[in-house]
Amino acid sequence: MDADIDPSSFDLVVVGTGLPESIIAGAAAQAGKTVLHLDPADNYGSHWATLQLDTFVEWAKRGGATAPLKYGSDGPDSGTNPTQAPTASACPTMESELEVVPLAASAPIFSDFALQVGDAATHLANCVLPPGVEAPKKYGVDLAGPRLALASGAVIDLLIQCGAHNYLEFKAVEGSFTWRNGQLEPVPSSRADVFKSRSLSLVEKRHLTKFFKLVTESNIERDPSDGGDSVSEEDLDMAFGALLTKHNLPPSIRQSLLYSVALLTHDQDSGPAVTAREGLRAITAYLHSVGRFGPGVGAFLYPLYGSGELPQAFCRIAAVKGALYVLRRGVRALLLDKASRRLRGVVTTTGQSLRTSKLVSGPGLLESLPKAETQAESLGTIPLELYNGTTTPSEERFIARFVCITDTPLTPGQSNILVTFPSGSLSMALPAHPVRVFQAGESAAVAPAGRFLVQVSTIGSEGRSAREDLQPVAEALFETRGDADEESGQGEEASNRALEATDEQGASRGTREAGGVGERIEQTGSDTAGNGGRPAEENGSFSSGLGAASPEPNSGPTPSPFNADVPGSGVAAEAGISGTDGQQVRTVDGANSDGAAAQTSEFRKPRLLWCVYFKQRVAAGQELAEGDIYVCGSPDESLTYGHVAEEAETAFKRLFPDLPYYPPQAPEPEEAPDEDEAAE
Amino acid sequence: MSGRKRTLLKVIILGDSGVGKTSLMNQYVNKKFSNQYKATIGADFLTKEVQVDDRLVTMQLWDTAGQERFQSLGVAFYRGADCCVLVYDVNVNKTFDNLDNWREEFLIQASPSDPENFPFVVLGNKVDVDGGNSRVVSEKKAKAWSASKGNIPYFETSAKEDYNVDAAFQIIAKNALKNETEEEIYLPDTIDVNAQRPQKSSGCEC
Numbered sequence: 043m044d045a046d047i048d049p050s051s052f053d054l055v056v057v058g059t060g061l062p063e064s065i066i067a068g069a070a071a072q073a074g075k076t077v078l079h080l081d082p083a084d085n086y087g088s089h090w091a092t093l094q095l096d097t098f099v100e101w102a103k104r105g106g107a108t109a110p111l112k113y114g115s116d117g118p119d120s121g122t123n124p125t126q127a128p129t130a131s132a133c134p135t136m137e138s139e140l141e142v143v144p145l146a147a148s149a150p151i152f153s154d155f156a157l158q159v160g161d162a163a164t165h166l167a168n169c170v171l172p173p174g175v176e177a178p179k180k181y182g183v184d185l186a187g188p189r190l191a192l193a194s195g196a197v198i199d200l201l202i203q204c205g206a207h208n209y210l211e212f213k214a215v216e217g218s219f220t221w222r223n224g225q226l227e228p229v230p231s232s233r234a235d236v237f238k239s240r241s242l243s244l245v246e247k248r249h250l251t252k253f254f255k256l257v258t259e260s261n262i263e264r265d266p267s268d269g270g271d272s273v274s275e276e277d278l279d280m281a282f283g284a285l286l287t288k289h290n291l292p293p294s295i296r297q298s299l300l301y302s303v304a305l306l307t308h309d310q311d312s313g314p315a316v317t318a319r320e321g322l323r324a325i326t327a328y329l330h331s332v333g334r335f336g337p338g339v340g341a342f343l344y345p346l347y348g349s350g351e352l353p354q355a356f357c358r359i360a361a362v363k364g365a366l367y368v369l370r371r372g373v374r375a376l377l378l379d380k381a382s383r384r385l386r387g388v389v390t391t392t393g394q395s396l397r398t399s400k401l402v403s404g405p406g407l408l409e410s411l412p413k414a415e416t417q418a419e420s421l422g423t424i425p426l427e428l429y430n431g432t433t434t435p436s437e438e439r440f441i442a443r444f445v446c447i448t449d450t451p452l453t454p455g456q457s458n459i460l461v462t463f464p465s466g467s468l469s470m471a472l473p474a475h476p477v478r479v480f481q482a483g484e485s486a487a488v489a490p491a492g493r494f495l496v497q498v499s500t501i502g503s504e505g506r507s508a509r510e511d512l513q514p515v516a517e518a519l520f521e522t523r524g525d526a527d528e529e530s531g532q533g534e535e536a537s538n539r540a541l542e543a544t545d546e547q548g549a550s551r552g553t554r555e556a557g558g559v560g561e562r563i564e565q566t567g568s569d570t571a572g573n574g575g576r577p578a579e580e581n582g583s584f585s586s587g588l589g590a591a592s593p594e595p596n597s598g599p600t601p602s603p604f605n606a607d608v609p610g611s612g613v614a615a616e617a618g619i620s621g622t623d624g625q626q627v628r629t630v631d632g633a634n635s636d637g638a639a640a641q642t643s644e645f646r647k648p649r650l651l652w653c654v655y656f657k658q659r660v661a662a663g664q665e666l667a668e669g670d671i672y673v674c675g676s677p678d679e680s681l682t683y684g685h686v687a688e689e690a691e692t693a694f695k696r697l698f699p700d701l702p703y704y705p706p707q708a709p710e711p712e713e714a715p716d717e718d719e720a721a722e
Numbered sequence: 723m724s725g726r727k728r729t730l731l732k733v734i735i736l737g738d739s740g741v742g743k744t745s746l747m748n749q750y751v752n753k754k755f756s757n758q759y760k761a762t763i764g765a766d767f768l769t770k771e772v773q774v775d776d777r778l779v780t781m782q783l784w785d786t787a788g789q790e791r792f793q794s795l796g797v798a799f800y801r802g803a804d805c806c807v808l809v810y811d812v813n814v815n816k817t818f819d820n821l822d823n824w825r826e827e828f829l830i831q832a833s834p835s836d837p838e839n840f841p842f843v844v845l846g847n848k849v850d851v852d853g854g855n856s857r858v859v860s861e862k863k864a865k866a867w868s869a870s871k872g873n874i875p876y877f878e879t880s881a882k883e884d885y886n887v888d889a890a891f892q893i894i895a896k897n898a899l900k901n902e903t904e905e906e907i908y909l910p911d912t913i914d915v916n917a918q919r920p921q922k923s924s925g926c927e928c
Contacts, residue, residue, distance in 0.1 A: 358796075
């Protein structure tokens with residue numbers, strides 16, 4: 043139904059439901075502004091969406107563009123003839139003072155799609171899901187993946203602060219690994235991990251423990267003049283990589299710390315290096331995330347059903363606060379004041395003129411009209427760049443992405459894991475920058491039972507396709523030829539059992555009811571209220587976890603490096619069902635590779651069933667038209683949401699300098715506020 | 723399989739704008755009714771403890787938060803629902819005709835594992851209006867439609883007069899619970915970033 047939007051005047055119009063747009067919409071609605079939130083697509087999330095596999099394939103076939111909008115197809119309601127150039131005549135009072143500025147098509151955000159089914163490269167147009175990839179609706183492909191939330195990161199705090207966490211459930215990422223010499227090595231992220239590690243020598247363990255101690259004690263966020271800072275000012279300004287070398291950390295650990303703990307996105311040995319100050323801050327953020335949501339829970343969280351749930355949670359917050367939501371509708375033109383050139387309104391893709399003085403858009407969405415539409419305009423089109431952009435677009439860069447499906451997990455018994463390839467960890471020079479790999483399965487509700495969805499990304503190299511960049515990684519991790527049938531048969535069995543094991547561990551919804559995270563957070567300060575029987579100090583920050591000898595309830599006599607690191611099993615053991623889970627995970631190891639999986643050296647490549655490579659342009663956020671318009675940046679190369687949260691907050695404060703940004707929620711008044719005039 | 727008791731039931735209430743979704747929720751949970759229609763603002767979800775047979779369950783009633791106005795409810799809204807309540811206004815034909823669309827939309831978006839047997843409940847609301855004289859959808863017609871869609875329980879309600887509201891929601895809770903026990907096998911272990919769910923019991927108080 044293309045019914046006109048009523049009312050026709052808003053404080054803010056937002057186009058696109060990507061994460062930054064949605065956070066801004068929520069903030070504005072919560073601050074009492076009237077908000078209209080549009081999206082030309084018929085699903086939420088824009089560039090941050092999670093798509094079912096069939097929808098994803100259709101999206102890829104369109105080259106990553108929004109499905110063309112159908113105009114005037116719904117009978118008398120649609121009102122305006124879309125083939126006419128929009129004019130301000132829909133609002134006669136506006137006509138004389140306003141200029142209609144149709145929007146020009148921008149360069150596409152996505153490009154370079156390449157498909158591979160089994161061992162054969164295929165044209166996307168002929169894409170047929172191969173045998174073994176059934177139930178496409180059970181998959182959830184993140185367009186901005188891999189993307190994980192740091193447990194103590196800004197986006198989690200924001201969700202809790204505004205109440206949007208009520209709409210989400212999170213899975214803990216069960217393991218984090220660094221690729222080294224063809225193996226997956228667990229990332230040491232606590233003193234306990236360091237003790238357990240089998241790949242470190244005693245001397246190395248000592249140096250790493252010392253370094254972790256230094257990080258927690260130096261407390262980078264504090265004013266360095268306070269004292270207690272054991273890293274000198276001079277050292278803080280040096281390159282982070284050099285600082286690690288200075289602290290006697292061997293190359294393998296250094297790589298792990300740079301790329302798997304500090305999560306740096308660029309190669310630190312060529313090009314601009316991150317300072318020790320930034321690096322230590324990143325490591326601190328990571329270490330604070332470990333265990334925030336209970337003992338044994340690692341640094342990363344992933345929303346059930348995929349990362350596309352996040353923008354939807356913020357949109358619902360906005361809707362609850364009165365924002366009006368209209369999918370399948372975008373903006374085709376701006377209405378500018380002829381004299382001042384300030385924004386006065388927009389023309390929707392259905393031809394309706396709406397008044398607004400502020401506009402926020404996702405990258406490429408203002409301009410996302412099909413070509414034919416824009417060409418039909420009789421008025422000249424003006425590229426947005428002509429307005430007083432206060433930020434100049436930074437130099438163009440791309441992210442190479444890769445999505446694939448396998449039938450065996452990368453590490454036995456684990457469904458949701460992160461793998462980092464430090465730059466230079468593959469024998470070939472490519473890719474130049476670190477590569478992130480996130481595998482998720484049925485337990486995260488993004489794949490059917492016995493299947494795993496793996497998402498990979500890195501900063502794309504100049505002049506190379508996504509495939510050229512990422513194929514070495516695919517070949518290192520996966521069996522891309524079809525001769526792995528026997529193994530994968532076993533693997534499937536193993537993975538099913540692994541999932542059962544996960545399920546048993548998961549049998550602790552009791553944990554969930556017993557103690558909310560919020561309570562735990564409060565508890566780190568108070569130590570009083572009961573919390574599912576857990577001693578409060580275990581819920582504390584990293585430093586307290588370090589201080590207390592970390593309990594290892596499920597470490598059997600011969601724990602494999604893998605299952606000993608499964609946070610899930612730690613949680614299950616806490617909940618009182620230990621004894622069985624460790625055993626089961628070990629059974630899985632045995633089934634998969636003759637019990638030898640206990641050695642890191644037994645990495646077995648899962649079979650690659652299906653994959654797609656594509657490239658995404660990184661567009662920086664831009665302020666346009668005297669600051670009345672903000673075009674959000676596209677997803678960037680980082681693994682986490684830190685930049686997005688920061689961007690949304692900055693943009694909001696620029697648009698509405700006088701308004702509070704997600705202030706703590708006061709209890710709502712007994713009666714609904716009377717400002718709503720939308721009565722019909 | 724896991725033997726876990728999940729006591730939180732997610733119930734979503736669908737239907738055209740203005741049929742009384744928020745009013746029904748409010749009448750049921752808060753025993754309140756406002757005659758003045760406002761497109762929903764500020765309604766999030768309301769929770770209520772319900773006794774079903776010998777089990778005490780918490781029913782979480784999710785409002786559309788107005789996102790239904792332009793058919794713009796996202797998939798996240800539908801996810802994990804244990805029961806879907808379809809509401810129409812017995813005085814407006816179109817709201818009844820659209821029940822089909824809402825049901826379809828739900829089945830597509832929520833993609834329940836057993837769509838044939840997913841519990842729906844249909845409510846014909848506003849039977850009080852004008853003493854029933856402005857009614858255009860007959861009970862017979864509504865019952866026939868409900869029966870044809872897999873014997874969906876049908877109730878005639880008035881949020882304003884508090885007519886049949888409790889009875890309807892009792893069945894909603896019962897059927898949601900039935901569905902929940904069938905699906906609980908696949909509920910995975912999730913991290914609870916959720917501080918306030920228990921305290922939300924008074925809902926959005928509006």
